[in-house]
Amino acid sequence: MSNFYQAIQERRSIYVISKEPVISDEKIQEVVEFAVKHTPSSFNSQSGRAIVLLGEQHDKLWDITTDQLREVVPAENFGPTEEKMTMFKNGYGTVLFFEDQEVVKGLQEAFPLYADNFPVWSNQSSGMIQLVVWTALEQEGLGATLQHYNPLIDEKVAAEWNIPQSWKLIAQMPFGKPAAPAGEKEFSPIEERVKVYK
Numbered sequence: 561m562s563n564f565y566q567a568i569q570e571r572r573s574i575y576v577i578s579k580e581p582v583i584s585d586e587k588i589q590e591v592v593e594f595a596v597k598h599t600p601s602s603f604n605s606q607s608g609r610a611i612v613l614l615g616e617q618h619d620k621l622w623d624i625t626t627d628q629l630r631e632v633v634p635a636e637n638f639g640p641t642e643e644k645m646t647m648f649k650n651g652y653g654t655v656l657f658f659e660d661q662e663v664v665k666g667l668q669e670a671f672p673l674y675a676d677n678f679p680v681w682s683n684q685s686s687g688m689i690q691l692v693v694w695t696a697l698e699q700e701g702l703g704a705t706l707q708h709y710n711p712l713i714d715e716k717v718a719a720e721w722n723i724p725q726s727w728k729l730i731a732q733m734p735f736g737k738p739a740a741p742a743g744e745k746e747f748s749p750i751e752e753r754v755k756v757y758k
């Protein structure tokens with residue numbers, strides 16, 4: 561199996577992560593920059609944006625998320641939610657994925673025929689970036705998951721890290737040294753999902 565196929569297969573959701581360093585902060589930055597630079601976008605619009613939170617900044621994100629959830633989750637059910645937040649906070653860092661809505665709007669104005677498609681394509685492109693980052697982190701020996709506490713945390717995140725108004729938060733990816741393996745994964749019969757006609 562070539563490295564590419566192996567990398568795709570080895571990327572998994574790793575929930576139990578620790579703060580123990582695995583690669584340098586510079587390497588983490590390099591991985592995210594690589595993914596954002598080389599992942600395709602519709603019309604090569606390059607609407608993807610990312611912020612990497614490390615150390616105390618990472619901790620702050622999960623404190624903010626915990627506080628925001630506390631306001632909407634009933635107190636008697638908060639235990640499991642808080643445990644989950646602690647699990648993510650136990651990690652080394654988080655990548656925040658955004659899409660710049662100014663770019664999307666610009667495309668809609670420039671190409672009215674495709675106006676409805678641009679927000680969809682922007683999200684698709686963000687998903688591609690997320691997959692590249694997720695797979696690359698895994699290849700570097702880190703474990704990560706994909707989380708969606710937006711839009712609940714949008715305002716606090718924007719205020720804390722001075723996020724431009726046009727950047728829409730799409731996903732959060734906490735990562736760290738894997739401290740427990742991924743769970744079992746079931747696969748639907750592939751012949752029901754892929755058809756070939758020739």
Ligand SMILES: Cc1cc2nc3c(=O)[nH]c(=O)nc-3n(C[C@H](O)[C@H](O)[C@H](O)COP(=O)(O)O)c2cc1C
Nearest residue numbers: 571572573574687705706707708709742743744745
């Ligand atoms: C678009 C998308 C959204 C997801 N959202 C979440 C999420 O909000 N929280 C979470 O824990 N996992 C989330 N996941 C992870 C999936 O549950 C996970 O990838 C899937 O069960 C397969 O497991 P694997 O990642 O170990 O291969 C998401 C995955 C995708 C592709």
